[in-house]
Amino acid sequence: MLASLRTAPAVQADQHPRTTPADGLSLDARLAAVEAAMTVRLDEAAVAHEVRTAHINTKPVDLTDVITVPLTPTLQPQPRQLPATPVAALLERARARMEADGWCAGALTDESGAVCLLGAIRKEAGGNRGLEADAASVVLDAIRRRFGDHIESVPDFNDAHGTGRIPLRMLDQAAGLADARGQ
Structure with missing residues (x-):
């Protein structure tokens, strides 16, 4: 054998x-x-x-859009620590405003009070156009890092989405970017 x-x-x-x-x-x-x-x-x-x-x-599937969490949290959320830098703090406040008021597209604010990316930044800047411009610039940088240089403006990016999930996430990432830059 x-x-x-x-x-x-x-x-x-x-x-x-x-x-x-x-x-x-x-x-x-x-x-x-x-x-x-x-x-x-x-x-x-x-x-x-x-x-x-x-x-x-x-x-292609973006897993961040597939993975969800319960609407009612089981634990008490810890309050977020605001960054010490002015632009990062503004972006954190804008994120909180968008979460509270809701997200809209096509306008800074809609009739129900919901805000777009730039609308949330403008409301939280309180008329400080320099701070508003710095925050919008950081948001655009964060968007371009994630989605490429073909994005022309923050409003164009905001209006290209059907929900506020990704714009809200970009505000959070921009806040981290501004904090890392010391802005």
């Missing part, structure tokens, strides 16, 4: 011809032939993969 195991081929024979030094080809010619054969095999594998996976829906 041991002898029969030794005589059985361990690997199936390759279906694609290979070149050997006995073919009379130079090293460069053999390498070119192997490269051509590998290209054909990779193309065949790519087509086979496309055929096998054509039915699979490949729409």
Whole structure:
């Protein structure tokens, strides 16, 4: 029985011809032939993969939009510590305002009192246009870090979403960014 195991081929024979030094080809010619054969095999594998996976829906999923928490917290939330820097503190207040008043798109504030990203910042800045501009700049930086440089403005980003979940998250990330920068 041991002898029969030794005589059985361990690997199936390759279906694609290979070149050997006995073919009379130079090293460069053999390498070119192997490269051509590998290209054909990779193309065949790519087509086979496309055929096998054509039915699979490949729409990307953002897990932060899928993972949810209960609406009624079971523990008392700890009050958030406001950052010491003025822009970071303004962005934290704007986040809290958006959570309390609600989120809107297409206007700074809607008829029910809900606010957009810039509307929340403007209300919390209390007329300080310099502080408001600094905060909007940090928010835009945070947005571009996460979503790319193609975002032109904070209102455009805000209006591109169907819910306030991502804009609210961006206010939180911008507050952390401003605090890290010392703004």
